[in-house]
Amino acid sequence: xxxxxxxxxxxxxxxxxGASYGADQGTESMTEAxxxxxxxxxxxxxxxxxxxxxxxxxxxxxxAAQTAPYLEAxxxxxxxxxxxxxxxxxxMWGMASQLSDPxxxxxxTYYAGQAAPEGKPxxxxxxxxxxxxxxxxxxxxxxxxxxxxxxxxxGGQVVFPRLAGQHAxxxxxxxxxxxxALRNAPVMHGIVKDLSKEQMQAVVAYxxxx
Amino acid sequence: xxxxxRMIQTGFLALAIYVSAIAPSHAVPSYxxxxxxxxxxxxxxxxxxxxxxxxxxxxxxxxxxxxxxxGIDTSANQxxxxxxxxxxxxxxxxxxxxxxKALPDSAVSGALAKNxxxxxxxxxxxxxxxxxxxxxxxxxxxxxxxxGDHFGFDNTDVRYAHHLxxxxxxxxxxxxxxxxxxxxxxxxxxxxxTTPAWGFPYAASSTAPGPITSARIDSGAGGFGQSVGGLGxxxxxxxxxxxxxxxxxxxxxxxxxxxxxxxxxxxxxVAPYWRLAYEQRWDRHSLExxxxxxxxxxxxGNGEPLSGPTDRYRDAxxxxxxxxxxxxxxxxxxxxxxxxxxxxxxxxxDGLAANVDNNLKTLKLAGEYYYKRKIGGSIGYxxxxxxxxxxxxxxxxxxxxxxxxxDTDGYILEVNYLPWLNTKLQLQYTGYTKFNGGKTNYDGSxxxxxxxxxxxxxxxxxx
Numbered sequence: 001x002x003x004x005x006x007x008x009x010x011x012x013x014x015x016x017x018g019a020s021y022g023a024d025q026g027t028e029s030m031t032e033a034x035x036x037x038x039x040x041x042x043x044x045x046x047x048x049x050x051x052x053x054x055x056x057x058x059x060x061x062x063x064a065a066q067t068a069p070y071l072e073a074x075x076x077x078x079x080x081x082x083x084x085x086x087x088x089x090x091x092m093w094g095m096a097s098q099l100s101d102p103x104x105x106x107x108x109t110y111y112a113g114q115a116a117p118e119g120k121p122x123x124x125x126x127x128x129x130x131x132x133x134x135x136x137x138x139x140x141x142x143x144x145x146x147x148x149x150x151x152x153x154x155g156g157q158v159v160f161p162r163l164a165g166q167h168a169x170x171x172x173x174x175x176x177x178x179x180x181a182l183r184n185a186p187v188m189h190g191i192v193k194d195l196s197k198e199q200m201q202a203v204v205a206y207x208x209x210x
Numbered sequence: 211x212x213x214x215x216r217m218i219q220t221g222f223l224a225l226a227i228y229v230s231a232i233a234p235s236h237a238v239p240s241y242x243x244x245x246x247x248x249x250x251x252x253x254x255x256x257x258x259x260x261x262x263x264x265x266x267x268x269x270x271x272x273x274x275x276x277x278x279x280x281g282i283d284t285s286a287n288q289x290x291x292x293x294x295x296x297x298x299x300x301x302x303x304x305x306x307x308x309x310x311k312a313l314p315d316s317a318v319s320g321a322l323a324k325n326x327x328x329x330x331x332x333x334x335x336x337x338x339x340x341x342x343x344x345x346x347x348x349x350x351x352x353x354x355x356x357x358g359d360h361f362g363f364d365n366t367d368v369r370y371a372h373h374l375x376x377x378x379x380x381x382x383x384x385x386x387x388x389x390x391x392x393x394x395x396x397x398x399x400x401x402x403x404t405t406p407a408w409g410f411p412y413a414a415s416s417t418a419p420g421p422i423t424s425a426r427i428d429s430g431a432g433g434f435g436q437s438v439g440g441l442g443x444x445x446x447x448x449x450x451x452x453x454x455x456x457x458x459x460x461x462x463x464x465x466x467x468x469x470x471x472x473x474x475x476x477x478x479x480v481a482p483y484w485r486l487a488y489e490q491r492w493d494r495h496s497l498e499x500x501x502x503x504x505x506x507x508x509x510x511g512n513g514e515p516l517s518g519p520t521d522r523y524r525d526a527x528x529x530x531x532x533x534x535x536x537x538x539x540x541x542x543x544x545x546x547x548x549x550x551x552x553x554x555x556x557x558x559x560d561g562l563a564a565n566v567d568n569n570l571k572t573l574k575l576a577g578e579y580y581y582k583r584k585i586g587g588s589i590g591y592x593x594x595x596x597x598x599x600x601x602x603x604x605x606x607x608x609x610x611x612x613x614x615x616x617d618t619d620g621y622i623l624e625v626n627y628l629p630w631l632n633t634k635l636q637l638q639y640t641g642y643t644k645f646n647g648g649k650t651n652y653d654g655s656x657x658x659x660x661x662x663x664x665x666x667x668x669x670x671x672x673x
Contacts, residue, residue, distance in 0.1 A: 033286075039375065039382070042382070043373055043382075043385070044273065046385070047262060047265045048262060051382065051383055052382075052383070056491045056493070057261070057491065057493065057494055057535075058494060059494070059535070089248065090247060090248035090251055091247055091248075091251055093247075094245050094275040095245075095246065095247070095275060097246050097275045098275050098276070098277070169537070173537065
């Protein structure tokens with residue numbers, strides 16, 4: 001769990017950025033010092049987000065197979081403190097504060113390349129209700145289908161995060177903090193502002209299951 | 211800072227000192243400053259640790275998100291990594307204690323002391339708690355004790371940890387933390403809240419009467435306290451398995467040095483401490499089961515030379531901890547059972563104990579609930595059973611036992627309110643159903659166990 005943010009700062013100064021890190025961690029172009037810095041940072045992240053980005057506690061989201069642009073955007077938002085929901089403040093403002101831009105890119109690429117978490121079974125009726133909401137939205141209340149941005153199977157695309165296989169309590173909390181504007185996400189706020197708690201629970205149950 | 215039972219047969223000054231030796235545990239804002247993370251990351255409610263808090267501790271208190279003062283040598287090896295702001299904290303405890311029946315006056319026979327004791331402070335502590343260098347961190351506490359009116363070294367744990375990842379498909383599916391700890395109180399290095407140094411209750415009166423003895427490894431009258439120094443190694447595998455061995459020896463502050471016959475309870479050679487634990491985490495839950503123990507051989511001292519026969523203490527304990535950490539609701543259950551076998555060759559020879567073989571069994575149970583880390587309650591149960599010994603547990607007003615028994619049991623009820631994460635307001639009630647072997651006239655001077663029931667109010671701030 002050692003952070004070694006000094007090494008991260010060093011890694012920034014010696015230019016980790018711009019390398020392409022694939023699912024195999026793609027560290028071929030990195031120096032040994034850069035690899036060590038990335039490795040240590042990933043070890044630190046693993047304390048909460050689990051080995052290879054699959055977390056145990058639902059307080060902490062799975063990062064495995066998350067889209068790299070979304071991860072990068074969030075890490076920057078933690079670092080500049082523009083994402084201000086309670087857990088972001090409690091955990092990630094500190095954790096991201098000393099990350100260099102190249103290290104943020106390297107982390108995002110690493111986690112994007114990890115195998116996706118498997119879905120967990122849940123209440124079939126609730127999941128079916130959530131699937132319908134995810135795929136069709138609520139036209140009568142002008143709530144668009146979630147799938148239109150987050151992908152047909154919830155796999156995410158570009159800055160729209162992967163939701164499939166994510167912990168339901170985490171997703172529910174995010175919808176709530178976006179709804180209450182504690183987490184600044186104007187587009188999503190507009191979409192979820194009229195969602196009922198029951199609708200939220202249904203859609204997160206579905207997403208956790210796939 | 212610790213005192214053995216047989217040293218305190220009489221006298222309320224001694225009583226006040228020995229109960230003040232039951233130092234409560236602390237959480238430190240300097241860790242929050244260093245990590246940039248709120249208290250809630252590492253604590254459910256201070257000082258109880260979350261799984262993340264346990265990781266932070268086991269990894270050497272070094273997780274830092276601060277600007278560093280750094281240095282490298284000509285081979286680019288790092289020679290310095292220092293927080294730009296030192297990890298310092300202060301703690302203040304102000305308390306009020308009232309017992310069911312006033313305690314006897316310490317000087318005037320037949321008179322009573324004032325019942326209702328305000329300590330301002332009960333304790334005031336200064337901490338260095340955080341990173342020292344790469345992999346090296348400390349929890350170092352200096353405490354002013356209000357009842358004892360002295361300033362001294364309190365709980366200290368300096369540790370070095372090295373983290374390794376290995377194995378599996380990706381080459382990093384397993385994690386191993388290897389560490390070295392240098393500390394002054396057995397179990398102060400432990401990451402769970404079942405073991406004595408950080409166990410429930412987390413704060414208690416320093417002036418109310420306490421049981422006549424405790425196991426060597428326990429906090430309390432018979433405990434090692436901060437009178438030893440230990441160097442140990444530990445391993446933490448895959449966030450599941452913990453193993454540790456630490457060797458302790460006497461490190462008594464004050465008095466004669468080198469240690470001689472004027473000191474008390476001096477450890478002969480070294481006392482090995484061992485610890486095994488397994489933790490499973492799932493969803494918002496965590497469950498730990500473990501065992502720990504200590505073997506110590508002491509010279510009683512107290513006027514007797516530090517040679518010849520020794521007293522041997524073999525402590526073996528089991529423990530279990532369950533935590534549920536929800537968004538709104540937090541629940542913890544804690545349990546430990548300590549079995550101590552005493553072989554008191556030296557004390558019998560010196561006329562301090564009647565039996566060569568004694569035993570002492572201690573059970574502690576506690577349950578805690580908090581709503582949004584804001585308001586909560588705790589309930590605890592304790593039970594001490596041991597063999598009677600007319601010399602070890604002699605009759606004495608308040609502190610002694612009329613039937614020479616250490617048997618004590620009772621309960622603790624707590625209500626806690628935290629207006630902020632670093633401020634705790636506590637109301638605690640400790641009730642005794644048996645005290646030092648009896649329910650009524652337990653001390654031979656007419657005092658009942660329930661006379662020692664204690665109401666304790668505490669304001670506890672860390673900043």
